Amino acid sequence: MPRPAHVLFFMVCAALLWGALLSCSLGFAQLPAPELPAAERNLAIVVNQSNPVNDLSMADLRRVFLGERGHWPNGRRITLVMLEPGWPERAAVLSGVYHMDETEFNNHFLHGLFTGEVFVSPKTLATPEGVRKFIFNVPGAIGYLRASDVDKTVKVIRIDERLPGDKGYKLHVPPRENR
């Protein structure tokens, strides 16, 4: 029969070995990610091709995304398009434009719609492709896409006079994860 001291010693050793292995794996995970193309890392703000707006300031963009502006200069109603929670693009917008987390975001729109301070309820789509097609179909729509997902069906607007990839462009997105 093994003694309790021996069992205890064995368990401590196993714990130490496990801890070492875990440390190593975390250490590897914290290695710098490989360099990604700029289009993969930049988040583009996109509107319908018929939208006359070509650039917005970050402050105006925030007002639009917060639903505080109801119409575009041409009179078209603004329709805000968001990706479903979990998408890095959504996380990037929440942090970079809204400066909110998911809860604050939801609360903002629930409160705003209830009080009438918010004019636009965001449409939530499951995929970037859905976002792109939505914006293509709705003249007043505005949304965001990873720059590499942008095509000719939508128009990218400047933020603070900068396009994605320009120096000083503020909206970036983490690397794409497999969902």
Next chain:
Amino acid sequence: MGREKASGARKAMPGMRSRPAHSWGRFSRYSSALLLFFILCAATAVGLFAIRDLRRADLDSQNMYTGSVLSLHRIAALQYQTQETRRSTLYALSTADSNLHVKYADQSREADHLVSEGITAYLANARTPNEMDIGRRLQRDWSTYLNVRDEVLASILEGSTKEAVDLDLTQGVQSFDRVRQDLAEIERVYDQQASQQLSNVDATSRRTIIRVGAVLGITLILALASVWAIQRSRMSNAIQLARLQMEFLASVSHELRTPLAVISSAADNIADGLVKEKDDVKKYGAAIQSQSRQMTELVDQILLFSATKDRENHAAFGILDLSEILRSVVHQASELVSAAGFHIELEIAPGLPSVKGDASALARCLQNMIVNAVKYSGKSRWVGVKAFPGGSQLPGRREIQIAVTDKGIGIAKPELPHIFEPFYRSPAVVAEQIHGTGLGLSVAKNIAEAMAGHLSVASELGAGSVFTLHLPIAADAESQVPVEIRAEGSTEK
């Protein structure tokens, strides 16, 4: 009283003609082949007609199918896609899910792309101004509807369902109805075109049936006419042959009866003791001898005709001295006719080459020619016989020509093709009661052809005739120099 003597002056051309049995077979065989060829040609013509019309009908059918049926199919597909465009838009109204909105919008746009392509294809294939007008109108109406559809879709996607429904009811329904009317009109046009094409196919089919029927009818009629003509020709020839054979029999009987009557009369007189004097007996004997010779000659002539029909018997052929044979024949003939005042003039070219053949047959041939000339020399009572080398119509062949000339009444042109035919006797000869079997010239012609030669004639009515025997010069023959001879009643140059 020889046959030629009894004939007297020449009043018409000799000969009596019947078609030989092998001619019937040849005629029948050629006619059958001709008839078969004709029917084959007719059947081919009918077939070509039928094939051409069937191909035309087939082409019309294909045109109808490609031009109308396929077009109707395309229009049906176009109608479906227009409905799909609208249906997808309306589906989007039935949900609040933005992802489904996008999906339905996508479907609607895919369908409208197909419709736009279909309209473009229709315009490209439009042939008539009416089709072009309808196509342009459809294009315009479809564009109008798509503008409305885009607004409706945008409203739906924005979440403004009421606005979308209002827009669709006020503008979408009307514009889509116009599109449907345009498509229905195109369908009507295609229906009309299909009907037109169908009537064309029907007309072509009817035309084909009429043509084939007509050509078959004509073919049948012509075939029947041909069969009838052949049968009639055969019957006519058979009747003619029978007539000629009867005439021949009558002629031969007459020719035999005359000497037989003389012989019988002379024999009766001698038997009855009426002829007692030695000179009378001698005279009666000479008459019996003469008539017997005449009968023998007649029988020989008939037998010779049968013999000369076989032209392939070349076994007895040898190299012949023409000069000698000519002199002999002329001599014998002169003896027979000199008493009647006939003069036969013989002229043989020097160095006349030999020919290959049967001497007795050649002598018979020449004799027949001379007797024929004597029989029909008329009042001139002159016959010329001339032998000389001559050119042949066949290239590379040399021949000897023996021309027997008389200055008698000549031969009418229509008679010329028939005078060498066996048993043929011209109506003028029969009318003048010039006796003969109609075999003399035919026998001469057969003999000439048996020796690879031929017999030709040149004649002018009232001026005389020249019968020429053409014989090929024997390849291994040596030239022979004629000897001057003079027969009684004849002159040789």
